[in-house]
Amino acid sequence: MKKELIISHEDEQSKIALLEDGRLFELHEQEDKSDFVVGDLFIGKVKKLAPNLNAAFVSIGYDKDAFLHYQDLGPQYLTYKKFLKDTVSKKQQNSSLKNFEVQPEIHKNGIIDKVLAKDDLVILQITKEPISTKGPRISTQISLTGRFLVLIPFDKSVSISKKIGSAEERERLRTLIESIKPEGFGVIIRTVAEGKKVAELHNDMNQLVQKWETTFKNIQKNKAPGKILSEEDKASSILRDNFNADFVSIICDDEQMVNDMKAYIEVIAPERKNIVQFYDKPLPLLEYYNVEKQLKQSFGKHVNIPSSKGAYLVIEHTEALHVIDVNSGNNISSGNSASKEHALNINKMAATEIARQLRLRDMGGIIVVDFIDMINADHRRDLYEHLKEEMQRDKARHKILPPSKFGLIQMTRQRTRPENIIETKEENPNVDGEILAPIVVVERMEEVIRNIIQIEKGKVFLHVHPFVEAYLTKGLMSIQVKWYLKYKKWVTIIPRDSFKYLEYKLVNSEKVELMGHSN
Numbered sequence: 001m002k003k004e005l006i007i008s009h010e011d012e013q014s015k016i017a018l019l020e021d022g023r024l025f026e027l028h029e030q031e032d033k034s035d036f037v038v039g040d041l042f043i044g045k046v047k048k049l050a051p052n053l054n055a056a057f058v059s060i061g062y063d064k065d066a067f068l069h070y071q072d073l074g075p076q077y078l079t080y081k082k083f084l085k086d087t088v089s090k091k092q093q094n095s096s097l098k099n100f101e102v103q104p105e106i107h108k109n110g111i112i113d114k115v116l117a118k119d120d121l122v123i124l125q126i127t128k129e130p131i132s133t134k135g136p137r138i139s140t141q142i143s144l145t146g147r148f149l150v151l152i153p154f155d156k157s158v159s160i161s162k163k164i165g166s167a168e169e170r171e172r173l174r175t176l177i178e179s180i181k182p183e184g185f186g187v188i189i190r191t192v193a194e195g196k197k198v199a200e201l202h203n204d205m206n207q208l209v210q211k212w213e214t215t216f217k218n219i220q221k222n223k224a225p226g227k228i229l230s231e232e233d234k235a236s237s238i239l240r241d242n243f244n245a246d247f248v249s250i251i252c253d254d255e256q257m258v259n260d261m262k263a264y265i266e267v268i269a270p271e272r273k274n275i276v277q278f279y280d281k282p283l284p285l286l287e288y289y290n291v292e293k294q295l296k297q298s299f300g301k302h303v304n305i306p307s308s309k310g311a312y313l314v315i316e317h318t319e320a321l322h323v324i325d326v327n328s329g330n331n332i333s334s335g336n337s338a339s340k341e342h343a344l345n346i347n348k349m350a351a352t353e354i355a356r357q358l359r360l361r362d363m364g365g366i367i368v369v370d371f372i373d374m375i376n377a378d379h380r381r382d383l384y385e386h387l388k389e390e391m392q393r394d395k396a397r398h399k400i401l402p403p404s405k406f407g408l409i410q411m412t413r414q415r416t417r418p419e420n421i422i423e424t425k426e427e428n429p430n431v432d433g434e435i436l437a438p439i440v441v442v443e444r445m446e447e448v449i450r451n452i453i454q455i456e457k458g459k460v461f462l463h464v465h466p467f468v469e470a471y472l473t474k475g476l477m478s479i480q481v482k483w484y485l486k487y488k489k490w491v492t493i494i495p496r497d498s499f500k501y502l503e504y505k506l507v508n509s510e511k512v513e514l515m516g517h518s519n
Contacts, residue, residue, distance in 0.1 A: 076155070
């Protein structure tokens with residue numbers, strides 16, 4: 001499978017698209033000044049206890065307090081509490097945990113107000129970003145994630161991913177990590193560590209230890225509530241968790257980000273740093289790789305199932321769950337054996353698209369799928385196994401139940417960020433009963449162009465809706481050609497799938513917006 005990572009930076013926001021064989025499978029958006037990323041470490045201050053929920057609300061500098069349940073305190077909470085107190089008071093002089101006195105573990109079924117009190121300071125980690133009206137979800141069980149390893153303070157064990165099956169490889173990794181891990185830390189060996197050389201694992205360990213050193217120094221500054229360690233930016237996180245031999249290219253339109261990613265890959269896979277490429281063309285990056293087009297096609301209530309000749313999904317969202325209905329269209333008409341086999345094929349195609357949709361939209365919680373009815377038990381079993389196989393590429397934790405007697409498949413999927421929602425419908429521009437005539441819209445564009453080209457010496461690019469682009473470039477003596485003859489300057493017209501009908505934007509060769517209109 002050929003993987004491509006497309007990273008576009010525009011208007012102080014990064015959009016990160018993961019393509020697999022040219023199809024869009026994941027989309028992440030991140031603002032440059034994002035306050036919270038899953039994995040960030042903070043010092044928080046307990047604002048109030050909620051004994052009826054066995055939880056506390058903790059201030060971390062966000063307008064909504066973070067939610068900390070007792071179960072998220074972790075057994076080593078008292079040790080973290082002592083470490084925080086000793087570090088702030090300068091009793092703890094360095095980040096080493098070699099001789100640090102570990103405190104007794106708290107009871108796993110304890111009560112929050114027996115452990116926490118109002119105004120207590122706590123070291124915590126973001127486990128779920130703010131979603132809707134809820135504040136961030138947090139935990140005081142700290143873990144620092146690297147490419148191959150996860151470093152856990154105040155632990156002694158070395159755990160290995162169950163997906164590494166070879167007993168010989170498990171023993172090699174365990175022996176190696178036991179010999180290089182710092183005292184006072186536990187380690188989880190990730191699946192991608194399988195077969196890696198000593199130097200790669202050792203380098204990953206050193207980077208994690210450096211993260212802990214940074215955390216310690218920031219705790220000493222005692223700025224509570226406040227951030228003490230930032231997780232990598234989204235691009236680096238995706239590289240860390242997904243980068244493998246399947247990646248053929250990483251394309252980015254921001255030169256600084258390109259340099260940062262090359263530096264990151266040079267550390268983890270120096271022989272492959274050249275797959276990172278800088279994109280510097282007039283056509284926006286996401287348009288060039290058809291990402292905007294795929295977004296319009298993939299979101300919304302109705303989604304076509306590729307290669308199914310008319311079958312589609314209907315995706316409904318309620319407060320408590322998501323419901324997906326598989327509709328065969330006019331594909332299945334009779335109950336003969338060929339039709340039954342066809343129903344299975346349509347269902348398997350639908351399962352493949354559903355697995356993609358869950359990743360693309362980052363849907364979480366309870367998901368119920370109503371597939372086309374299948375009487376044959378072997379067919380139902382085949383569909384179930386196929387769906388599980390398709391979901392294996394999904395990094396989010398999930399669980400799938402076998403088909404019920406009604407033919408429904410139920411699943412749960414963990415979500416740590418707000419669900420992706422892309423609006424596929426546009427407002428009717430004819431709301432008040434009137435709309436500007438197309439000639440008037442074009443005249444306004446021309447007026448803008450006439451004023452701009454008098455002062456803009458370089459190339460000029462007009463971004464418009466595809467319908468408008470077709471209108472402006474139609475025929476030998478198109479409006480675009482007439483502008484050139486009139487103003488002696490060529491205006492390059494670029495269709496934008498993400499634009500509304502009457503939206504346009506004029507930019508120069510440096511991609512600086514000269515004038516725009518979005519109504």
